Amino acid sequence: xxGAPSEHDxxxxxxxxxxxxxLHREARLLDDGLLDQWLELFTDDARYRLPITGLGDPxxxxxxxxxxxxxxxxxxRLTKTLAHAxxxxxxxxxxxxxxxVQELADGLLEVLCHQTVHEVRRGDVFHVxxxxxxxxxxxxxxxxxxxxxxxxREKTCWLLNRDNPIYNLTFVF
Amino acid sequence: MxxxxxxxxSCRGEIIGVIRPVAVDKTYVDVHPTRLVGATDExxxxxxxxxxxxxxxxxxxxPDDIEIFVCAxxxxxxxxxxxxxxxxxxxxxxxNELGERVGHSTDEAPQRSIxxxxxxxxxxxxxxxx
Numbered sequence: 001x002x003g004a005p006s007e008h009d010x011x012x013x014x015x016x017x018x019x020x021x022x023l024h025r026e027a028r029l030l031d032d033g034l035l036d037q038w039l040e041l042f043t044d045d046a047r048y049r050l051p052i053t054g055l056g057d058p059x060x061x062x063x064x065x066x067x068x069x070x071x072x073x074x075x076x077r078l079t080k081t082l083a084h085a086x087x088x089x090x091x092x093x094x095x096x097x098x099x100x101v102q103e104l105a106d107g108l109l110e111v112l113c114h115q116t117v118h119e120v121r122r123g124d125v126f127h128v129x130x131x132x133x134x135x136x137x138x139x140x141x142x143x144x145x146x147x148x149x150x151x152x153r154e155k156t157c158w159l160l161n162r163d164n165p166i167y168n169l170t171f172v173f
Numbered sequence: 174m175x176x177x178x179x180x181x182x183s184c185r186g187e188i189i190g191v192i193r194p195v196a197v198d199k200t201y202v203d204v205h206p207t208r209l210v211g212a213t214d215e216x217x218x219x220x221x222x223x224x225x226x227x228x229x230x231x232x233x234x235x236p237d238d239i240e241i242f243v244c245a246x247x248x249x250x251x252x253x254x255x256x257x258x259x260x261x262x263x264x265x266x267x268x269n270e271l272g273e274r275v276g277h278s279t280d281e282a283p284q285r286s287i288x289x290x291x292x293x294x295x296x297x298x299x300x301x302x303x
Contacts, residue, residue: 126247
């Protein structure tokens with residue numbers, strides 16, 4: 001880039017910064033266990049998916065494929081019930097990198113990123129399944145509705161290890 | 174490596190389970206949903222959605238079951254108590270008109286039956302040929 005940045009460049013950089021802010025806020029809410037506030041980042045017609053194969057074939061099973069109602073049930077289960085698989089609960093750290101933003105039709109934005117979620121269930125090392133830190137990597141695609149408060153319409157994460165058995169993904173990725 | 178494949182009816186539609194023991198304390202379980210040939214796409218998609226809601230590492234059902242298995246594994250590792258106790262519901266087990274032992278759905282009647290049969294086979298006067 002030579003000379004002064006164009007308006008187009010500046011607009012792109014602002015969008016990138018705002019996308020990063022949204023993703024970092026989402027990560028912080030998840031890692032702090034503020035799941036009700038995490039839900040508020042999403043639109044009413046939100047879609048949350050962890051696919052196994054691409055996205056094309058409607059008959060293909062996914063690890064997660066839910067609408068807003070499913071996401072609310074997920075949060076309810078984790079915050080209002082005793083879910084055995086989250087007792088004791090996971091401690092997570094969502095690291096977000098490689099953020100790219102593209103404009104879509106209808107003023108929507110596509111935000112791509114990489115996420116690495118570090119996770120450990122606190123507890124005694126003699127208790128099977130506890131005290132074993134894991135790093136789960138995924139490439140993610142968000143469809144975002146920009147505006148005074150950016151909202152997420154779609155969150156799709158392709159886990160690196162999605163073809164193989166995975167132990168306990170009951171925390172929110 | 175031995176695989177165990179089972180066809181099981183579940184309330185979400187028939188599943189095909191492939192159970193692969195990897196080590197004494199590690200098992201891979203693949204649960205495959207099924208499609209009904211001749212059923213509408215809507216019905217099959219609804220069955221798949223229900224399947225995903227219950228089965229899988231991020232689901233609302235199976236991980237809790239697995240957590241209990243994991244807790245049982247932890248207990249089996251314990252050295253302070255060398256015995257496994259399978260007495261749940263022993264007092265209310267009944268024998269039906271077919272001679273079958275019947276227990277409450279949450280009792281350990283099936284577990285006791287396995288060991289009862291093992292003892293019978295191991296103490297039989299003649300070898301039992303499969």
